[in-house]
Amino acid sequence: MNEHSDLTSTTLGFIYPLFIIYGLYIIFNGHISPGGGFQGGAVLSAMFISKYLILPLLDTPLAKIQTVEKLLLLLIVATPILFLLTRFNTAYAVLNTPYLILMNTLIGFKVACGMSVIFLRFVFYEMQ
Amino acid sequence: MKRRRTIALAIFICFAAVFWMTRQATLVTDAPVAAYYIENAYHDTASVNVVTAIYLNYRYYDTIFEALMLLFSIIGVIYMSVHEGSEHDE
Amino acid sequence: MLNLTLLALVVFSLFAVQTQKLRHAVIYLGAFSMSIAFVYLLYDAPDVALAEAIIGSSLSTILYLVALQKYKIFTIYICVNDKEIEDAHFFSGEKTLERQLSKFCAREELEPQIIYTVEDVHKLFEHPYAIIVTFDKQYITLYAHPENYKMQAMEQFLLNEKPADTPYRFIQMED
Numbered sequence: 001m002n003e004h005s006d007l008t009s010t011t012l013g014f015i016y017p018l019f020i021i022y023g024l025y026i027i028f029n030g031h032i033s034p035g036g037g038f039q040g041g042a043v044l045s046a047m048f049i050s051k052y053l054i055l056p057l058l059d060t061p062l063a064k065i066q067t068v069e070k071l072l073l074l075l076i077v078a079t080p081i082l083f084l085l086t087r088f089n090t091a092y093a094v095l096n097t098p099y100l101i102l103m104n105t106l107i108g109f110k111v112a113c114g115m116s117v118i119f120l121r122f123v124f125y126e127m128q
Numbered sequence: 129m130k131r132r133r134t135i136a137l138a139i140f141i142c143f144a145a146v147f148w149m150t151r152q153a154t155l156v157t158d159a160p161v162a163a164y165y166i167e168n169a170y171h172d173t174a175s176v177n178v179v180t181a182i183y184l185n186y187r188y189y190d191t192i193f194e195a196l197m198l199l200f201s202i203i204g205v206i207y208m209s210v211h212e213g214s215e216h217d218e
Numbered sequence: 219m220l221n222l223t224l225l226a227l228v229v230f231s232l233f234a235v236q237t238q239k240l241r242h243a244v245i246y247l248g249a250f251s252m253s254i255a256f257v258y259l260l261y262d263a264p265d266v267a268l269a270e271a272i273i274g275s276s277l278s279t280i281l282y283l284v285a286l287q288k289y290k291i292f293t294i295y296i297c298v299n300d301k302e303i304e305d306a307h308f309f310s311g312e313k314t315l316e317r318q319l320s321k322f323c324a325r326e327e328l329e330p331q332i333i334y335t336v337e338d339v340h341k342l343f344e345h346p347y348a349i350i351v352t353f354d355k356q357y358i359t360l361y362a363h364p365e366n367y368k369m370q371a372m373e374q375f376l377l378n379e380k381p382a383d384t385p386y387r388f389i390q391m392e393d
Contacts (some may be wrong), residue, residue: 026268031175034264036183042272049280066206069199076195080188085149089173089185096174103184107195114198115277118205123284125209179265 009054019047027108031100040104041111048116058124065113072110079103220260226253238324244282251275292328292368294319295335295342297352315351315358322375326368343391357387364391 027040048060083089083099165178165186175181183191227250234246251274258267296316316332323330335342339361342350349372350361362369373388 031177031180031184033177034179035268036177036180036265039265039268039272042269042277046272046276049277052284053280066202069202073195073199077192080184080192081146081149084185084188085146085153093174100173100175100180100184103191104180107191110195111198114202117202119277119281121205121209122281 005054012050012054015050016047019043019050023047023108023112027104028101030104031097037104037107038111041108042115044108044112045115045119048112049119052119052123056123058120060116060120062117062120065117069110069113069117072106072113076103076106076110079106220257223253223257223260227257238320240286240329241283244279244286247282248275248279251278286329292323292330292348293346294330294332295345295347295350296332297339297342297350298334298336318376318379319349322372325375326371328368357385359387359389362388362390366390 023040023043025040026035026043027037030036030040079099079102083095089096089099165182169175169178169181173181173185175185230246230250230253234243234250237243237246251270255267255271255274258264258270319332320330339350339352343361348363348366348368352359352361360372362372369388369390373386376386
């Protein structure tokens with residue numbers, strides 16, 4: 001798996017954009033079709049992980065990703081509390097769809113960040 | 129120490145506020161809940177997918193704590209995996 | 219359709235438990251995840267099916283494969299006396315020895331890498347190796363690397379197995 005393989009790198013080069021489009025589609029269409037934040041985030045992190053197959057190099061700033069992830073968690077906690085508990089959802093019913101899309105996006109990016117951090121940490125920091 | 133105490137106080141105030149606001153909310157206790165969700169999900173939450181309506185609107189505490197659980201598992205992985213070069217980017 | 223997939227689930231899980239090599243077990247687990255995702259789809263739960271398909275068959279498969287790669291790889295050279303390697307070798311006495319060695323590696327949770335070669339023994343000492351096996355008329359000789367600490371266990375194991383026609387000779391190399 002560590003040797004460079006032309007076949008894998010060319011194939012993954014074709015598949016990469018499809019990964020991104022499919023992941024974003026699952027995230028943004030979570031409220032009309034099956035799927036949602038978690039599944040879309042897992043697809044996006046599968047993209048990061050399959051990058052390891054062609055180029056096993058640690059060029060991702062892990063510390064920054066962790067900070068981003070903590071900020072996203074804060075937003076995930078804050079958004080439903082500010083929107084649902086304050087009864088905004090009954091007062092302004094128009095805002096319901098933007099709320100769903102926003103929450104799905106936040107959850108999706110948080111899951112993508114988290115799973116990539118777990119995987120990269122495991123691969124590069126766990127020596128024999 | 130002072131910073132930690134401030135953070136703990138802030139979290140406690142948030143918890144108290146959320147608890148109080150939850151007590152204010154009226155509960156829907158009509159008998160079969162599943163039928164209620166299927167009937168009223170689109171009207172209440174504007175979501176065609178009932179699963180999304182449940183996990184982002186009716187049962188959003190589940191979602192919040194699931195996200196928190198993912199963060200905890202990452203913290204666990206970071207503590208478990210030790211490496212010689214890991215001091216400088218902690 | 220549903221019954222067929224449920225049967226496939228049982229078959230894949232049995233394969234995953236029964237196989238000797240861990241790599242094969244990982245691939246069987248990936249196939250198991252794919253079929254159980256299909257079962258979820260047939261049970262009208264597309265959300266769960268999506269999550270299972272992605273996590274079970276891509277993320278955890280890659281994670282297990284990487285974990286297996288961090289295993290110590292146990293390199294075994296088998297020296298063949300002839301000038302060229304022929305297919306006939308793979309059915310003779312070397313084959314039984316190879317099978318016993320892989321059984322030992324499976325028991326000790328090592329990843330065996332068995333290489334047949336026609337090179338001289340002294341040249342092979344420069345390569346990274348764990349064990350070099352040579353055959354001659356009196357002995358089957360096993361040279362072990364100085365840092366190979368599995369030699370005692372392997373000696374015990376080989377002597378307990380069905381003995382070969384020619385006796386074994388174990389030599390632990392020194393630096």
